[in-house]
Amino acid sequence: MTATAIATAAPTIKRRRAELGLLVLALALTVSAYVLVSLGRTAKIPTNLRPFLGVIAGLLAVAHIATRRFAKHADAGILPIAGLLNGLGYVMIVRLNPTLANRQAAWTAVGIGAYVLTLVVVRKARQLERFRYTFAFVGMGLLLLPLVPGLGYNINGSRIWAHFGPISFQPGELAKLSLAVFFASYLIEKRELLGVAGRRIAGITFPEFRHAGPLLIAWMVSILVMVAESDLGSSLLFFAFFIAMLWVATQRNSYLLVGGVLFVCGSLASWQLFAHVHNRVRIWIDPWPTATKGGYQIVQSLYAFGSGGMTGTGLALGSPTRIPYAATDFIFAAIGEELGLFGTCAVLALFLVLVGTGLRTALRASTLDRPFDALLAVGLTTILALQTFIIVGGVTRIVPLTGVTLPFVSYGGSSLVVNYMLIAVLVRISHDTTTVPDPAAANPRPSD
Numbered sequence: 424m425t426a427t428a429i430a431t432a433a434p435t436i437k438r439r440r441a442e443l444g445l446l447v448l449a450l451a452l453t454v455s456a457y458v459l460v461s462l463g464r465t466a467k468i469p470t471n472l473r474p475f476l477g478v479i480a481g482l483l484a485v486a487h488i489a490t491r492r493f494a495k496h497a498d499a500g501i502l503p504i505a506g507l508l509n510g511l512g513y514v515m516i517v518r519l520n521p522t523l524a525n526r527q528a529a530w531t532a533v534g535i536g537a538y539v540l541t542l543v544v545v546r547k548a549r550q551l552e553r554f555r556y557t558f559a560f561v562g563m564g565l566l567l568l569p570l571v572p573g574l575g576y577n578i579n580g581s582r583i584w585a586h587f588g589p590i591s592f593q594p595g596e597l598a599k600l601s602l603a604v605f606f607a608s609y610l611i612e613k614r615e616l617l618g619v620a621g622r623r624i625a626g627i628t629f630p631e632f633r634h635a636g637p638l639l640i641a642w643m644v645s646i647l648v649m650v651a652e653s654d655l656g657s658s659l660l661f662f663a664f665f666i667a668m669l670w671v672a673t674q675r676n677s678y679l680l681v682g683g684v685l686f687v688c689g690s691l692a693s694w695q696l697f698a699h700v701h702n703r704v705r706i707w708i709d710p711w712p713t714a715t716k717g718g719y720q721i722v723q724s725l726y727a728f729g730s731g732g733m734t735g736t737g738l739a740l741g742s743p744t745r746i747p748y749a750a751t752d753f754i755f756a757a758i759g760e761e762l763g764l765f766g767t768c769a770v771l772a773l774f775l776v777l778v779g780t781g782l783r784t785a786l787r788a789s790t791l792d793r794p795f796d797a798l799l800a801v802g803l804t805t806i807l808a809l810q811t812f813i814i815v816g817g818v819t820r821i822v823p824l825t826g827v828t829l830p831f832v833s834y835g836g837s838s839l840v841v842n843y844m845l846i847a848v849l850v851r852i853s854h855d856t857t858t859v860p861d862p863a864a865a866n867p868r869p870s871d
Contacts, residue, residue: 435495438499445500446487448503448507449483449506449510450506450510453510454476456510457469457472459737459738460514462739464739478528479510482531483506485535485539486506490542490850495854498780501853502538504780505842505846508774509534512527512834515750516834526834530840534842541843541844542851545851548799548848548855552611555605558602558604558605559601559605559609563602563644565598566598566644568585569582569583569584574587583654583826592837593838597841599657599661599664599806603668603799603803606669611672614794655825655826656813659813664802664809666682702717703823703824703825707820710725720747720748724759724819727757731759731760731761734762735761735762738761750833752818752828754829754833755767755818755819758770758832771811774808777807781800781801781804781849784853785800785852787853788855793855803845803848804849810829811829811830815829830842
C-alpha cells in the first residue's frame with residue numbers, strides 16, 4: 424500500500440474505531456441496566472446474563488461489520504446512539520412486561536437485519552430519486568391501507584393496523600419513509616417553480632396558487648388520516664415534516680406561514696367536529712376531572728415524574744406498571760420515574776445528538792451540491808425529531824397526547840424496523856457525502 428493510500432484510509436479507520444468504541448460503551452450501559460433491573464426485582468444477577476450479553480454483542484457486531492463493509496466513510500455516531508436507545512428501551516420493556524420484551528428482542532434482530540439489507544441494496548442514496556412516483560404510490564397506499572376492509576382493524580380507537588394472516592403491522596410507519604423519499608425527489612425537481620414569487624400580501628410574498636397544490640394535497644391527506652383512522656400522531660407528523668421539507672427546499676418563509684394557517688384551521692375544525700379530537704384536547708387542558716377515566720394515563724404519568732424526582736427511584740424500584748401502556752406510549756414516563764430527571768435528560772440528549780448528526784449530514788451534502796441527498800437527510804432527521812417531540816410533549820402535557828412511539832425506545836416492531844431502515848439511509852448519505860482528504864492535492868508535486 425502506498426503512502427498516499429495509507430494517508431487516505433486513516434480518517435476512515437479512525438471513524439470505524441470510534442464507532443466500535445461507542446458500540447462497546449452502548450453494550451456496557453445496556454448490560455449494566457439489565458443487571459440492575461434484575462437486582463431490583465429479585466436481588467440476584469440474572470441467570471441468562473451471558474446469553475443476553477452474547478446476543479446483544481452479536482447484533483451490534485453484525486451492524487458494525489455491515490457499516491464497515493458497505494458505508495465505511497459514514498459518521499461514527501449514528502449507529503451507536505440508535506443501539507444505545509434501543510438497548511435502554513429494551514431494558515425498560517423487560518422491567519415493565521417480560522412477554523413484550525421477548526417480542527421486542529425478535530423485532531430488534533429483524534431491525535438489525537433491515538439495517539444491513541438497506542445498506543446492501545441502497546448503494547447510492549441518489550438511486551432512490553429515480554423511483555419518486557413509485558415511492559409516492561407505495562407511501563400513499565400504505566398510509567391508507569388500514570382503511571381497506573378485511574385488512575385494517577381498530578386498536579384502542581385508532582384504525583392504524585393492518586394484518587396479513589398472522590402478521591400485524593402499522594403501514595404508516597413504512598409510509599413515512601417512502602413519502603420522505605418522494606417529497607425529497609419531487610421538491611428538488613419543482614423547487615424553482617415552488618419558489619417563484621407570487622402575490623405579496625402584508626409584506627409577505629406568497630407562491631402562486633397553482634404551485635401550492637402539493638401543500639394543499641398534503642394538508643387534505645393529513646386531515647383524511649386523522650378523520651378516517653383517528654390517528655392524530657401520524658396526521659401531525661406527516662403534515663409537519665412535509666412543511667419542513669418544503670421550507671428547506673424553497674427557503675421561503677411564506678410556506679411556513681401558509682402551513683401554519685392550514686394547521687390551525689384544520690385543528691380548530693377537527694376540535695369542533697370530531698369527538699375523539701375534542702376529548703384529547705379537553706384531557707390535555709385539564710386531565711384531573713377525568714383522572715379515573717380518560718385522563719388516567721396522563722395523571723399517572725405526572726405522578727410518575729413526580730415520584731422520580733431528580734435521580735429516580737432506581738431501576739425496578741418504582742411503580743411505572745400503574746401507567747396503562749407504559750411500554751408503548753408512556754415509556755418516557757416510566758424512564759422518568761425510575762431514572763429521574765437526569766435519566767430523561769440523558770435520553771433527550773441522545774436524541775439531540777442523533778438529530779444534530781443528521782442535520783450535519785444534510786449540511787455536508789448541501790455543501791457538496793447534492794440537493795437530493797441533503798433534502799432527504801433533512802426529511803429523515805425531521806421525522807425522528809418530530810416523532811420524539813410529539814410523544815415526549817404528549818406525555819409531559821406540552822402538546823395533546825397522540826399515538827406515536829418514541830423512536831428505538833418504545834415497544835413496537837413496525838416502528839423499530841422502519842427506524843433502523845431510516846438510520847441506514849442516513850448512514851448511506853453520510854458515507855456518500857464524506858470527503859476523504861487527498862494528500863496529493865494538499866501537497867502537490869513540484870513542477871519540473
